[in-house]
Amino acid sequence: MLEEQGPEWMSEEVKTGTTIIAVEFDGGVVLGSDSRVSAGASVVNRVMNKLSPLHDRIYCALSGSAADAQTIAETVNYQLDVHSMELGEDPLVCSAATLVKNISYQYKEELSAHLIVGGWDRRGGGQVYATLSGLLTRQPFALGGSGSSYVYGYLDAEYRAGAGRTDTQRLVVDTLSLAMSRDGSSGGVAYLVTIDGDGVEEKVFLGNELPTFYDQ
Amino acid sequence: MACVKSPLYSFVKVRCHLTNDVTRLPYCCSPIGCAHPRVHLKTETESKVRAVRKAGASSEAGKMSRGSNPGFDRHITIFSPDGRLYQVEYAFKAITQSGLTTVGVRGEDCAVVVTQKKVPDKLLDASTMTNMFKLTARIGCVMTGHGADSRSQVHRARVEAGEWKYKFGYEINADVLCRRMADICQVYTQNAEMRPLGCCMMLVSMDPQEGPVLYKVDPAGYYCGFRGIAVGPKHVEANGYLEKKLKKKPQLSQDRTIQLCISCLSSVLSTDFKATDLEVGLVSKEHIKFRTLSESEIETHLVAIAERE
Numbered sequence: 086m087l088e089e090q091g092p093e094w095m096s097e098e099v100k101t102g103t104t105i106i107a108v109e110f111d112g113g114v115v116l117g118s119d120s121r122v123s124a125g126a127s128v129v130n131r132v133m134n135k136l137s138p139l140h141d142r143i144y145c146a147l148s149g150s151a152a153d154a155q156t157i158a159e160t161v162n163y164q165l166d167v168h169s170m171e172l173g174e175d176p177l178v179c180s181a182a183t184l185v186k187n188i189s190y191q192y193k194e195e196l197s198a199h200l201i202v203g204g205w206d207r208r209g210g211g212q213v214y215a216t217l218s219g220l221l222t223r224q225p226f227a228l229g230g231s232g233s234s235y236v237y238g239y240l241d242a243e244y245r246a247g248a249g250r251t252d253t254q255r256l257v258v259d260t261l262s263l264a265m266s267r268d269g270s271s272g273g274v275a276y277l278v279t280i281d282g283d284g285v286e287e288k289v290f291l292g293n294e295l296p297t298f299y300d301q
Numbered sequence: 302m303a304c305v306k307s308p309l310y311s312f313v314k315v316r317c318h319l320t321n322d323v324t325r326l327p328y329c330c331s332p333i334g335c336a337h338p339r340v341h342l343k344t345e346t347e348s349k350v351r352a353v354r355k356a357g358a359s360s361e362a363g364k365m366s367r368g369s370n371p372g373f374d375r376h377i378t379i380f381s382p383d384g385r386l387y388q389v390e391y392a393f394k395a396i397t398q399s400g401l402t403t404v405g406v407r408g409e410d411c412a413v414v415v416t417q418k419k420v421p422d423k424l425l426d427a428s429t430m431t432n433m434f435k436l437t438a439r440i441g442c443v444m445t446g447h448g449a450d451s452r453s454q455v456h457r458a459r460v461e462a463g464e465w466k467y468k469f470g471y472e473i474n475a476d477v478l479c480r481r482m483a484d485i486c487q488v489y490t491q492n493a494e495m496r497p498l499g500c501c502m503m504l505v506s507m508d509p510q511e512g513p514v515l516y517k518v519d520p521a522g523y524y525c526g527f528r529g530i531a532v533g534p535k536h537v538e539a540n541g542y543l544e545k546k547l548k549k550k551p552q553l554s555q556d557r558t559i560q561l562c563i564s565c566l567s568s569v570l571s572t573d574f575k576a577t578d579l580e581v582g583l584v585s586k587e588h589i590k591f592r593t594l595s596e597s598e599i600e601t602h603l604v605a606i607a608e609r610e
Contacts, residue, residue: 159467160467162467163463163464163466163467164463166437166463166466167459167460167462167463170435170436170437170459170462170463171456171459173435
């Protein structure tokens with residue numbers, strides 16, 4: 086009884102339980118995430134922004150182990166900084182996604198994080214790339230994190246190709262809200278980032294601002 | 302710990318802790334097992350001596366009346382008997398080879414660098430030729446001298462700045478970056494294997510604490526902050542001109558700073574410039590990020606100078 090164990094959550098790995106979404110629309114992308122960071126059963130941070138900038142118009146959404154995901158994002162941010170200086174212009178979204186994929190694949194065994202990369206560049210417009218387990222694929226929308234399994238069906242049914250900016254933002258917030266209400270590891274507030282040719286818009290939806298559904 | 306002189310040399314790949322370059326240094330392998338780098342690089346020096354003798358440069362050696370050193374103090378960066386590093390001095394001469402003069406001035410709330418733009422070949426696409434480079438969003442530089450060496454130094458600076466941001470979490474300051482580049486230049490003046498770079502870097506930045514700053518690094522590894530400085534074939538005259546104009550420490554607005562740089566160049570080079578003959582880079586309080594002026598903006602300043610005269 087001499088040993089001080091400390092609370093259980095101090096020895097659990099910090100995971101971002103998470104729901105992350107990225108959806109492409111005509112002229113840009115919308116990325117969304119919840120804000121809960123859990124260590125086992127306890128919530129370590131209830132307002133973490135999981136949408137991390139890789140460059141001016143390229144963001145990534147973090148899921149899985151918080152440390153692993155943040156480290157990948159920081160490393161790619163550094164590589165893109167030097168790359169864009171050398172190029173003399175903004176980097177392509179596929180460059181950012183490829184850099185993320187390369188790290189995810191090379192350290193597949195050691196890391197457990199999944200990043201979704203979304204952004205806008207002059208050549209391809211709005212693009213979303215999924216990099217799960219080190220693959221690289223461009224998709225019209227991508228989901229990730231533990232909460233995503235609850236809302237695949239909803240997004241499949243509601244996604245419309247060529248939708249506009251506000252419709253896509255509403256779709257993302259609705260999806261996040263549904264996932265957060267069903268997944269124990271997702272919750273808190275919803276963060277939204279909208280990227281298009283004119284710039285980046287960051288929005289937060291507090292708990293009481295989230296859309297409600299039949300049971301609320 | 303004494304080392305027995307041994308003719309056994311083996312080359313060991315080491316990473317230079319200052320420049321992060323992988324170089325080969327010969328280590329002395331002696332019977333008692335001590336290993337230390339032999340600074341005078343016997344084998345490399347030997348091959349250089351052979352080359353010098355073959356080329357019949359012994360006439361030069363003959364002039365060096367202090368006979369012990371037959372003249373490779375001019376060929377690699379080791380001290381000459383009178384305490385000079387000839388290679389470093391030659392590097393300075395290489396800066397003037399490009400034929401372009403650069404002027405930089407720090408104003409009240411801006412820092413400006415102006416350089417000549419010479420298109421030597423009619424077939425050349427002038428839009429692809431530039432001596433102004435962005436190192437980070439806030440720090441820009443102008444390179445004077447050997448073109449390829451310039452690009453190498455710029456690339457190195459960008460990587461250093463990126464690494465700093467990654468390691469320490471905030472953007473590097475201009476004076477720290479300048480010091481880092483100067484330290485790297487200094488290593489080249491000590492390593493016999495690598496020659497100094499024949500180019501000079503002039504940095505401008507809006508420092509978050511200090512405001513506008515102007516720094517210069519030269520091939521000797523010396524760096525300093527300046528209120529005004531010129532580099533290139535006419536730097537002596539240009540520095541004299543700037544000293545006169547900045548003697549009374551005037552408060553220079555952005556327009557006046559740019560125009561001072563341009564008039565300095567046109568006065569020492571005795572030419573009337575067209576907008577296509579100049580490149581202007583600046584940072585200012587209104588526009589913190591380093592940018593280069595477009596032709597029309599340069600034209601506006603040239604017109605303003607002409608009107609004032």
